[in-house]
Amino acid sequence: MVNIKWDELGFDYIKTPYRYISYWKDGKWDEGRLTEDNTITINEGSTCLHYGQECFEGLKAYRRKDGKINLFRPDRNSQRLNKSAERLLMPEVPEEKFIEALKQVVNANEEYVPPYGTGATLYLRPYLIGVGPNIGVHPAPEYIFSIFCMPVGPYFKGGMTPTNFIVSEYDRAAPRGTGAAKVGGNYASSLLPGHEAHERKFSDCIYLDPETHTKIEEVGSANFFGITKDNQFITPKSPSILPSITKYSLLELAKEFGMEAIEGDVFIDHLDDFAEAGACGTAAVISPIGGIQNGDKFHVFYSETETGPVTQKLYDRLTGIQFGDEQGPAGWQVEV
Structure with a gap:
């Protein structure tokens, strides 16, 4: 297990070893893969930079008492991502692809899933962005779908304190x-x-x-x-x-x-x-x-x-x- 003080975690970015990335081009998604690179390179004309053509999700992985790991209602996150994508004229990410990618990221970073009883969780951030050479106000020619993760504590300091x-x-x-x-x-x-x-x-x-x-x-x-x-x-x-x-x-x-x-x-x-x-x-x-x-x-x-x-x-x-x-x-x- 990694050397992290689980009970001292806030809601901050921590680089974990692996993330998932997939590219949409010529009307279809590639198979997607895990990568250790936590940077992305995009064209300077990408619509996500100029016209806000991007959306994202947030969900968590939970360590159970028996050591196994749960996701909570990931199908709803998939549906909401696709609703956001529809509003911004971006391609749908199939639910099966979305959930499989989540599982790949969690399994690849399993040692960063906090122990049961600490109250901490593994936060997952899927995102979908319009990329590629473009300057007009219209949908992007290409897209990136990616998921990264990090262990987190409570979002509001104090947790369940009012x-x-x-x-x-x-x-x-x-x-x-x-x-x-x-x-x-x-x-x-x-x-x-x-x-x-x-x-x-x-x-x-x-x-x-x-x-x-x-x-x-x-x-x-x-x-x-x-x-x-x-x-x-x-x-x-x-x-x-x-x-x-x-x-x-x-x-x-x-x-x-x-x-x-x-x-x-x-x-x-x-x-x-x-x-x-x-x-x-x-x-x-x-x-x-x-x-x-x-x-x-x-x-x-x-x-x-x-x-x-x-x-x-x-x-x-x-x-x-x-x-x-x-x-x-x-x-x-x-x-x-």
Whole structure:
């Protein structure tokens, strides 16, 4: 096993030995291969550089108690990548190719999959970019699909410790734009508001809907959820929100606990409806929200220092499935 202090990992780039790369040219993908080279060489006219023709995914590999390794719902990541690709006129990556490539990368870097019980995971970053000689505003002549990986700890410092967020005056995405696609432009536009939030000692921003600025959409690069005082699990619904695999998993798991699971409007002036709240996503998993600063008002949910009992219960169930300690719904756990 490699010499890494697993319990001290943050969410940072670490070069691992192998990554997968495949090229699309003349209307088809090549077979793809593993490589030790963590750099790519592309033409200066590549559309990913000038016109943002690129998308990506994020998922994790989990070391089980028996030493084997699980992926969590990789078919959903494949489907979402292809939805993003469709929005940007890029070629589809077949699901079988996508999942096989993931397994190749995990197996090749197996010693970097953190041990069971550390809470750390192997983060996988698939990406698809338009490349080749081009300068006009039209789809690229060639494409690269690649996957690299690294061991990571919690995305938000403190892990399951509640943190505070601030409502941003900026918009994350335009109405009927690319908000539902996992494209780099959405994240580039979030850098300034995120920086300003950090300067004010908040974990990140709360983004409101771009049309009315009355409804919560996303929490930084994660999805929002709230637990109402009458046992409802509610998460925002909007065509501008990235369809989070973690969010949709939590919607299903909430029903197991007898909760009413709702995807609907979450009005920023109705925060009193919620006993608990959190941010969720592949990187964040679940991060409890202690409070939200909205203008001059600061709203506290369950606690600024303790995780609410329902949020904790959902986290335990979700991670229990991901690490193979508990049986999940059919198809959620894929052994590498």
